[in-house]
Amino acid sequence: MNDSAGEARSDLVVAARETGVIWLGLFALGIGFGVLVTSHGFPWWLAPVISAVMFAGSVEFILVGMLAAGAPLAAVALTTFLVNARHLFYGLSFPLHRVRGRLRKAYSVFALCDEAFALIASKNPDTLTSGRILWTQLGLHASWASGALAGGLVGATLLGGLKGMGFLLTALFVVLTIDAFRENPDKLTAALAGGAGLLALALTPGSMLLVALSALSLAFVARHSLNRRSRHCRGTNRAAHNA
């Protein structure tokens, strides 16, 4: 009994030491989210509720604008799907097998946000314990939701007239892009995505994200089949050469 309590505490300490800076960052971003939500005229409690039940930073920022504009539910569904479709790829390398217990596994999947994936999947799975994974995710989740609560409370009273809070989202995306490019310096991907984004802005500014992400998916499918074809050609050339 004592042992497992001690183990749990040390898991928390390790998780906090390794990921606490990101917890603080999510708390700060959560404040921004709370202020943004109240600046759209929503009540103070909506931001922490969204953050607690959804826990998907970037799409929450986008959803708030759609909710305020009364966007159709189908548009909400499609936008959530396309913006969060990248999560389809997180499960492939996330060490869920290190998490013990069905409920804990379920929570770990629920709370698999970008930051959780980046912080956990980058580690050697053999060095991770169930507790460390869960504390990391709980810390992120709690920071994000409590930041949103603080922002909702502060925003409703103090920062109502503050302009430019939405910039936080832009800064977040710029930083994530630089990080993703450092992780995978693939100029063709960046160029295709930038092109898809600009094209969608020019053609369909009202549904830019939908159109851009769909166009990019198509471009990737084309790129994939072109790669395969050229690999295939090289393969047959080599075979002919060898013969």
Place this chain on the structure above:
Amino acid sequence: MPDAGYIAAALAIGVAITVALRAIPFGMKALVRESALLHDLGRWMPLGAVTILAVYGLATIDFAGGQHGVPEGAGVMVTIAFHVWRRNAVLSIAAGTAVCLVLANLAL
């Protein structure tokens, strides 16, 4: 403010789709591992998706407004400069947002 039923429905849809997207790959890991196309998409999409999000964010800057997008433009440059220099996401976002907020609310 839109009515509560609409917000609850929109949130429920958003949560259901997000959780499904997070859960699906665990259910079909073997299948996805064998698909060369999904493997390539998994390699390219993380950078592609955030790049589009960055374009989206930059496009929200109002260059035609009273301040001609100067606070946001300065904020973006400070964010990039800090991130290239220190590689600390929290610091970069905080510095860029602070510059934008100060310029938007006080200076101009």
